[in-house]
Amino acid sequence: MTIRGSVLIGAADVTTAALFRAVDPATGAPLEPAFSAAGPREVEAACALAEAAFPHFAETTPETRARCLEAVADGIADLGAPLVERAMAETGLPRARLEGERARTVGQLRLFADLVRSGAWIRATIDPAQHKRQPLPRPDLRRRHVAIGPVAVFGASNFPLAFSVAGGDTAAALAAGCPVVVKGHPAHPGTGELVARAVRAAVATGGLPEGTFSYLPGPSTDLGSALVADPRIKGVGFTGSRAGGLALMRVAAGRPEPIPVYAEMSAVNPVVLLPGALRARSASLAAGFVQSLTLGAGQFCTNPGLLIGIAGSDLDAFAEAAAAAIRESVPHTMLTPDIRDRFAHAVAALAARPGVTVAARGAAAGPGGSPACLLRTEARHVLADPALADEMFGPAALLVAAADMAEVTRLLESLGGQLTATLHLDRADEHLAAGLVPLLARKAGRILANGWPTGVEVAPAMVHGGPFPATSDGRSSSVGTLAIERFLRPVCYQDLPDALLPPPLRPDNPWHLARRIDGVLDPQPGR
Amino acid sequence: MTIRGSVLIGAADVTTAALFRAVDPATGAPLEPAFSAAGPREVEAACALAEAAFPHFAETTPETRARCLEAVADGIADLGAPLVERAMAETGLPRARLEGERARTVGQLRLFADLVRSGAWIRATIDPAQHKRQPLPRPDLRRRHVAIGPVAVFGASNFPLAFSVAGGDTAAALAAGCPVVVKGHPAHPGTGELVARAVRAAVATGGLPEGTFSYLPGPSTDLGSALVADPRIKGVGFTGSRAGGLALMRVAAGRPEPIPVYAEMSAVNPVVLLPGALRARSASLAAGFVQSLTLGAGQFCTNPGLLIGIAGSDLDAFAEAAAAAIRESVPHTMLTPDIRDRFAHAVAALAARPGVTVAARGAAAGPGGSPACLLRTEARHVLADPALADEMFGPAALLVAAADMAEVTRLLESLGGQLTATLHLDRADEHLAAGLVPLLARKAGRILANGWPTGVEVAPAMVHGGPFPATSDGRSSSVGTLAIERFLRPVCYQDLPDALLPPPLRPDNPWHLARRIDGVLDPQPGR
Incomplete structure (x- = not known):
């Protein structure tokens, strides 16, 4: 596969007159080749193909879609x-x-692919007819979940593979039976195109309609808005900034037909250092914290950006150890010059707030990098100005000293929705932790104990999501098998002749699905 | 229980200076007593109590909530x-x-209540730690679904019990663990208050916090908007007009924290009469149709408002039989003078459109009633003016003659989202029906064969929902057990000590739940 700088509309390579280039973030130098930026014409063409592909693709067998996903892999x-x-x-x-x-x-x-094959996502549910029920007979009712329609996926800057062209949203949407139109992130267009070509090849090899997948790279926010506004798009997956997510939510809500937007936007991922844990292991906590904070130059949505402990010598010891580790930290190149500049600005703005001090800064960085930074304040300042707890996307965190547990609780209550919330505790802290866990469960999609929030396992029990403004829709996860439900809706079939039922609901159960019959799961359908 | 005309804020009866009365729709005469209309102060008080109740109510045991629901019943x-x-x-x-x-x-x-006890809605999912996994160990991950927060429920005019104060949305929200603030429909305030008192008594008997339930009657749309705008409300259930639903969607999307709105709004519920069925039984089809159309004065969201058949003598025979039955039909009093007037206006407006004729009208009605009406047109007129297929809330339908099956398909494709879509077919029609079922599944939440869409079974497999504009959110159902998912969100617990885990996720499984462990459902946990 070579990078040709094309827009991929179904099976066609398209070039446009609007060119853009990627930039080496370490040097600021442009990279070859030039890429065609997609515009309204390409949005129109991709959406038309996606709509044409939808009826066929949505009704492909689980095996066909599983093989397609495996071919992409x-x-x-x-x-x-x-x-x-x-x-x-x-x-x-x-x-x-x-x-x-x-x-x-x-x-x-x-x-x-395994999930699609299992058929669990179909949630086949059958309430057989009760012809003799009084006062009225019960009809035969059969429910399955089906694809919602073509989906727009927005690649993220910070995961050029796992949350981009063939990342979690694309995998979940294709698994559900939704054609995907990707708006490629302009910071990694070559990476995006290579992956897009792999997806397209898998679509072709699988004999699937070309509109199953299209790839629209481009630097303009108008491109994304046009894609979300297209009436043929029925859902949106987005990972990025809060401003970007809010803008797409507005576009989606303002359409003649509003559509769901799954935007993962921002979080500071509060970490509470409980007294026993601080007393027992402030040095190892500080080492773990700085490692998590500086991983990938802090450019994770799960970055631990807000640490909370009760003021005292143990917290001071933690702060000193963390400051020492920050000073030793090696600066990494940040993803883009723009991200680097916004990060530097956010750190400077926070450092200038009353009551906030800089506890430590990492070594000066080259032109593309940013030194890590630990800032410190007291809880009363954050309670007075909640903006102190806003996300700084990069390797910086605010350490907050609270007067007591009551203030810790008030501080946590004051926060907006989060992707994660973490407790560090010793056995002696369990009674304190027990009072906080239910509160954290109302604030975040994932609660951790004695760990660090970076590192998101791809597993059935994972929730990568959380209440607004961490995401646009806290009823969902963007990581793990739960993500397929973003792109499904239920349909009920009443009294249909067997020959008209879709395979998952037929009496002979040709897909051998575990089905819920009269409310009871039949987990071992005969093969 | 007596009707006192109060607003019910938790355990308190509140009266206000703004009074309104119900009206006997048969006579237009006001009914005693006068009712206090809730205003901003009552919204504030009810939402404050609901928020205070939420942490406790959300974590009550399934048994506690099931008993509360049974006590309401x-x-x-x-x-x-x-x-x-x-x-x-x-x-x-x-x-x-x-x-x-x-x-x-x-x-x-x-x-x-049975659903809550089953615990299936918790969807307990456990991925145990893999300490020796390479390159990184896997943490212990445990997921459950929890209540989203206080919910606003809007009662519907046409189901003063089943879709009102203690209707499906309230039952689903309480089952999920969400406190409920009901905006009572002003057309049935006495009915609403009686039911609200029964809910409140059940809350008190169950020892639940008073804020678990409040009841805010009132005639003003400002009341509903204020309730949806309140930051403590985290979700909305609504059944009513499209204008009302769209207004609440706008309020919810415009909040600093947008929230989900489940609005069930409008549908014409297309019914396709396939050629073999028409030939075999036009008279019985006509009888069944008019019975469904005039049931409850046609005031059902599943009312069959659009009939489609291929032009010819069989369709004419159906039309004549239906017209005869319409002329024989007895007019019923409509729910409110306003609904009656809007219905009469909608029928008159449709009858005045080019190409539309009135095939039959029922007998003239008393002051509160409206005669049923069958209108007729050709498919090309509907294709040229989609507004011909808008809902008329009442006992009126438009019979559409299509030139051929291709035109039937085009007509169905032109329709917006629907609650239901129905096919009447004979065995000889199955090949035609097979071509339509996938299209109908994209348009509607429920597909019926050889039945009529009025009558919505309350069952696990039921879907009462559908793509916009039938509802605001086609991923959901307002009837049946699926409705509980409207009011839930997932939370993951990573590496928590056993003592800090919520009961559904503890190793000893104290609630005896069927849990998915490492991807495999353990359906028979030891008791």
Whole structure:
């Protein structure tokens, strides 16, 4: 596969007159080649093909879709070192991280292939007729879940593979039977195109309609708005900034037909250091914290950006150890010059607030990098000005000293929705933790104990989501098998002749699904 | 229980200076007593109590919530004939219909009690730790679904019991663990207050916090908007007009924290009469159709308002038989003078459109009633002006003659989202029907064969919902056990000590739930 700088509309490579280039974030130098930016014409063409593909693609068998997902996984793996090297050049992320992310992306596609095959997502439910029921007979009712329609997916800057062209949203949407139109992130267009070509090849090999997948790269926010506004798009997956997510939510809500937007936007992922844990292991907590904070230059939505402890010598010891580790930390190149500049601005603005001090800064960085930073304040300042707890996307955190547990609780209550919330505790802290867990469960999608929130396992029990403004829709997860439900809706069939029922609901159960019959799950359908 | 005309804020009866009265729709005469209309102060008080109740109510055991729902059911049944008679006076609906609706409402509450006890809605999912996994260990991950927060429920005019104060949305929200603030429909305030008192008594008997339930009657749309705008409300259930639903969607989307709105709004519920069925049984089809159309004066969201067949003598025979039945039909009192007037206006407007003729009208009605009406046109007119297929809320339908099956398909494709879509077919029609079922599944939440869409079974497989504009959110159902998912969100617990886990996720499984462990359902946990 070579990078040709094209827009991919179904099976066609399209070029446009509007060109843009990726930039090496370490040097600011533009990278070859130039890429065609998609515009309204390409949105129109991709959406028309997606709509045309939908009726067929939505009704393909689980096996057909599972094989397609596996072919995408194989195709990405087969891209080999050139994919990783292009991603390194475009994002400044190191090789090992990108190799790990590639493994995660491929594994995620295979997980969704297994999920599609299981048929669990169909949720086949049958309430057989009761012809003799009084006062009225009960009809035969059969429910399944089906694809919602073509889906727009927005790639994220910080995961050029796992949350981008063939990331979690694309895998979940394809698994559900939804054609996907990807709005490619302009910071990694070469990486995006390589992956998009792998998806397209899998669509072709599987004999699927070309409109099953299209790829629209481009730097303009108008492109994304036009895609979300297109009447043929029925759902949106987005990972990015709060401003970007809110803008797409407004577009979606303002359409003649509003559609769901699953936007994962921002979080500071509060971490509470309980007294016993601080007393027992402030040094190892500080080491773990700084490692999590600076991982990937802090450019994770689960970055631990807000630490909370009760003021005292144990918290001071933690702060000193963390400050020492921050000063030792090696600056990494950030994803884009724009992200680097916004991060520097956010840190400077926070440092200038009354009551906030800079506890430590990392070594000065090269032109593309940013030093890590630990800031410190007291809880009363955050309670007075909640903006102190806003996300700074990068390797910076605010350490907050509270007067007592009551103030810790008030501080947590004052926060908006979060992706994660973490408690560090010793056995002696359990009674304190027990009072906080229910509160944290109202604030976040994932609660951790004695760990760090970076690192999101791709698994059935994972929830990567949370109440607004962490996401646009806290009823959902963007990681793990639960994500398929974003792109499904229920349909009930009443008294249909057997020959007209879709396979999952037929009496002979040709797909051998576990089905819920009269409210009871039949988990072992005969094969 | 007596009707006192109060607003019910938790345990308190509140009166206000703004009074309104119900009206006997048969005569237009006001009914005693006067009712206090809730305003901003009552919204504030009810939402404050609901928020205060939420942490406790959300974590009550399944048994506690199931008993509360059963106590509500018992309380409604115990209201006896006075409830039915008040509802008759306020809605003009006949006794048998209201007794049936009461049975449905009580049964629905008991169904949700059973559902809560089953714990299936918790969806307990456990991925145990893999400490030795390479390259990184897997943490222990445990997911459950929890209540989203206080919910606002809007009662509907046409089901004063089953879709009102203690209707499906209230039952589902209470089952999920969400406190409920009901905005009572102003057309049946006495009925609403009686039921609200039964809910409040059940809350008190169950030892639940008073803010678990409040009841805000009032005629003003500002009241509903204020309730949806309140930051403590986290979700909305609504059944009513498209204009009303769209207005609430706008309020919810415009909040600093947008929230989900489940609005069930409008549908014409297309019915396709396939050629073989028309040839074999046009007379019985006509009888069944007119019975469904005129049931409850046509005031059902599933009313069959659009019939489609291929032009010819069989369709003419159907039309003649239907027209005869329409002319024989007895007019019923409509729910409110306003609904009657809007219905008359909608029928007159449709009859005045080019290409539309009135095939038959029922006998003239008394002051509160409206004659049924069958209108007729050709498919090309509907294709040219989609507004011909807009809902007329009442006993009127448009019969559309299509030139051929291709035109039937085009007509169906042109329709917006629907609650239901129906096919009448003979065995010889199955090949035609097979081509339509997938299209109908994209348009509607429920597909019927050889039946009529009025009559919505309360069952696990039911879907009462559908793509916009039938509802605001086609991923959901307002009837049946699926409705509980409207009011739930997932939370993941990572590496929590056993003592800090909520009961559904503890290793000892104290609630004896069927849990999915490492992707496999363990359906028979030891008791």
